[in-house]
Amino acid sequence: MRAGGLEVAVRAAMRQRPGLWFGWSGRTVRSGEGETRSFEQNGMAYVVTDLVAADYQEYYNGFANRVLWPVLHYRLDLAEFSRRDLSGYLRVNEHFANELDKILRPDDLVWVHDYHFIPLAKALRERGHGNRIGFFLHVPCPPPEVLTALPNHDRIMPALCHYDLVGFQTGDDAFNFARYLTRECGLHSRDMSFLIGERTMRIDAFPVGVDADDFARVARRAMSSRIVKEVIDSLAGKAMIIGVDRLDYSKGIAQRMESFERFIAANEEWRGKVSYLQITPKSRSDIPEYVEMERTVSATAGRINGAYGEVSWTPIRYVNRAYSRNVLAGLYRASRAALVTPLRDGMNLVAKEYVVAQDPADPGVLILSRFAGAARELDAALLVNPYDTEGVAMAIKTALDMPLDERKARHAAMLQPLSTNTIEAWASRFVGELVRPTPVPNWWSRASAQ
Numbered sequence: 001m002r003a004g005g006l007e008v009a010v011r012a013a014m015r016q017r018p019g020l021w022f023g024w025s026g027r028t029v030r031s032g033e034g035e036t037r038s039f040e041q042n043g044m045a046y047v048v049t050d051l052v053a054a055d056y057q058e059y060y061n062g063f064a065n066r067v068l069w070p071v072l073h074y075r076l077d078l079a080e081f082s083r084r085d086l087s088g089y090l091r092v093n094e095h096f097a098n099e100l101d102k103i104l105r106p107d108d109l110v111w112v113h114d115y116h117f118i119p120l121a122k123a124l125r126e127r128g129h130g131n132r133i134g135f136f137l138h139v140p141c142p143p144p145e146v147l148t149a150l151p152n153h154d155r156i157m158p159a160l161c162h163y164d165l166v167g168f169q170t171g172d173d174a175f176n177f178a179r180y181l182t183r184e185c186g187l188h189s190r191d192m193s194f195l196i197g198e199r200t201m202r203i204d205a206f207p208v209g210v211d212a213d214d215f216a217r218v219a220r221r222a223m224s225s226r227i228v229k230e231v232i233d234s235l236a237g238k239a240m241i242i243g244v245d246r247l248d249y250s251k252g253i254a255q256r257m258e259s260f261e262r263f264i265a266a267n268e269e270w271r272g273k274v275s276y277l278q279i280t281p282k283s284r285s286d287i288p289e290y291v292e293m294e295r296t297v298s299a300t301a302g303r304i305n306g307a308y309g310e311v312s313w314t315p316i317r318y319v320n321r322a323y324s325r326n327v328l329a330g331l332y333r334a335s336r337a338a339l340v341t342p343l344r345d346g347m348n349l350v351a352k353e354y355v356v357a358q359d360p361a362d363p364g365v366l367i368l369s370r371f372a373g374a375a376r377e378l379d380a381a382l383l384v385n386p387y388d389t390e391g392v393a394m395a396i397k398t399a400l401d402m403p404l405d406e407r408k409a410r411h412a413a414m415l416q417p418l419s420t421n422t423i424e425a426w427a428s429r430f431v432g433e434l435v436r437p438t439p440v441p442n443w444w445s446r447a448s449a450q
Contacts, residue, residue, distance in 0.1 A: 010113055014044060021046045022100055028053040036099050049099050051092065058088020060116070061287055068115045071150045072139045073250045073344045078289060081151040090119060090155075097123030104129060109434060112163070114138045121162040134165040134434040136206065139346040140373070141173035144180040158185050161196045165434045167206040169346045169373040174205045193438070200438040206430050207377060208347050209421040212356040215329060219357035222330025227323075231277075232334055238313075239274040239400060242335040244328060244350050245342070246283045247320070249293050252343040252369070252386040253280060254300050257316060259341075259392035261304045264315055267397055272313045274400060276339070277331070281322045294320075332357035337365045337399040340372065341386040347373040351381070355414045363411035365399035367392070377421070380413035 014021060025048035027034065034050020051059070062085030070078040097120060104110070104124070110133040112120050121133045147153055157180060160166050168174040174192065181187045187194045192203040222228050231240075241260070245251040260276045280297070284290045301318040308315050323331075332338065338354040351366060351374040358364055368374065368381040375383055382395045 019045075020103075022096075022103075023048060025050050027051075028056045047099075047103060049096065051095075055088055055092050055095070058085045059092035061284070063089035064116050065284060065287060066289075067150065068118075068156075069139070069250075071146065072115060072137075072142060074140070074142050074146055075249065075344075076146065076149050078249065079150075086152055086155075093117060093119045094123055096120060097127060100124065101127045101129070104131065106131065109431065110134070111136070111430070111434070118156055119159040122159045125162050132164050132434050133162070134167065134430065135160060135163040136167040136430065137173065137346070138169065138208070140344055141168055141176045143176045144183050147176075147180050148184065154184065161185070161187075161194065161201050164199065164201060164438065165430070166201065166203050167430055167433075168203070169205065169207055170376050171205045172376075173346075173373070174203045178203055202433070202438060204433060206426055206433075207373065207421060208349065209423045209426045210349055210352045210356060210418060211423050212415070212418045213422075215353055215356045218326055219329035219333040222326045223333060225326060225330055227327050228330035228334060231331060235275060238272070239336040240331075240334060241274060241276045241337045241339055241396065241399075242331055242354075243276070243278045243280075243339040243341075244332075245278075245280055247280045247290065247294060247297070248283060249289065250342055250344055252341050253278065253297050254293075255343070255386055255389060256339050256341050256392070257297070257300045257304060259389040260316065260339075260396065261308070262389050262393035263396040264308055266393060270397075270400065271308065271315075272310060274336070275314060275317055277317045277319070277335070279319050279321075279323060279328070279331075282320055329353070329357050332364075333359060335364050337367055337396065339367050339392075339396070340374075341367065341369040341384060341392060342372050343369070343386050345369065345372040345374075349374075351378060352418055355411065356418055358411055360408065360411060360415070362404065363407050365402055365407055365410065366414065367395045367399055377417045378414045380410040 021044060027050045029050050030053055032052070034052060036047065036049040038045070038047045040046070062082065066080045067085065070076070096117065101124070108131055110124070110131050112133065112135045114137060121135065124133065147157055150156065161181070166177065168177065178189060178192060181194060182189065194201045243253070243256060245253055247253070257278070264271055278301070282294060298318065301316045304316055305314055332354045338351070340348055340351040340354065342348060351368050351372060354364070354366055355378065366378065366381040368378055368383055369386045370383045371386065375381070382399060384392045384395045386392065
């Protein structure tokens with residue numbers, strides 16, 4: 001499995017236009033100040049900076065992933081707030097602003113990505129930069145009733161008002177943030193534009209796409225690759241269902257396995273005839289919640305295999321390792337169905353990649369959580385409630401029994417928007433909106449953001 005959706009989307013977008021990737025180096029130093037350096041790799045220019053180990057712990061493992069991540073995914077029960085971690089989050093954003101300040105030119109466009117850098121535009125404005133600065137949130141944006149449960153939300157969320165354009169995965173996410181600004185900040189909008197001092201800040205939805213034509217070509221070629229052929233041979237004619245997710249509690253992997261268990265318990269005719277392959281590379285293994293989740297998922301897979309497996313059949317193949325984009329494309333194409341059932345997800349590019357990887361003459365069936373952003377475009381999938389294990393089990397049976405004509409019709413309906421809203425179209429639309437002039441209107445009262 002390749003890196004997450006954010007990295008894939010941004011890297012693909014940057015291949016189409018000149019630019020500079022500015023971010024963390026992936027290195028931490030014990031104390032003092034880390035190094036900031038520039039280099040080129042595979043035709044792309046990078047400027048990366050190190051983090052002090054304590055800053056990384058408080059900023060990344062702390063506030064970003066133990067507060068912002070669970071709150072933005074509606075999991076208030078998992079948020080663990082400390083003022084030290086908040087200070088680290090703000091301090092690291094100041095560090096990035098200091099380093100970017102050294103190289104930023106007045107005519108540069110700045111496109112900031114994800115919840116790790118919500119305060120970055122505010123820090124750049126304080127350093128005198130009037131550049132056009134855009135922000136894109138790759139995860140969900142919950143309604144104000146949830147956002148206000150974030151400790152010190154009034155120090156974090158209003159900082160987005162210092163951007164010129166704030167993009168979200170879906171219209172619901174954009175509307176949720178607009179409601180927050182109206183209710184909590186006293187701001188008023190027209191057509192999702194807000195007057196912030198002397199500037200206009202706009203909000204819009206920009207669903208991330210995939211490179212449909214390229215991924216389809218990769219999937220066709222991958223069917224002859226060694227690993228994919230070995231997997232197909234090992235099935236010995238059995239059908240395969242696939243799930244591909246980073247190990248994270250937002251993905252609903254344990255619930256998905258329980259749904260598959262309900263399916264095989266209720267449908268004896270499918271026992272020994274279908275296997276469920278779950279590819280789940282580990283992530284954030286130094287965070288206790290993720291360690292516990294790994295134990296839970298492994299135990300669930302083991303229990304189901306012990307209860308239903310036979311010497312000639314393993315119901316669930318659970319793999320904790322990464323596979324290349326090529327291999328995944330081939331495995332998608334070889335699968336009768338895909339289970340993409342996050343409890344909450346900003347978009348989910350696996351769902352889109354599965355669709356474009358299919359053979360249009362004999363496509364598989366996508367079973368998709370209605371709580372994934374991709375469900376807005378892929379409404380011809382079998383949409384399910386991931387908390388309803390019985391309902392997901394019934395969807396698995398529907399997918400495996402679905403006649404060819406219906407599979408082809410559903411696939412064609414999903415492929416059409418994916419062929420139009422490509423990764424390049426996503427980037428072009430965002431950048432086009434960011435550079436579009438937004439004159440200050442004269443028909444509402446001025447307001448200011450924190």
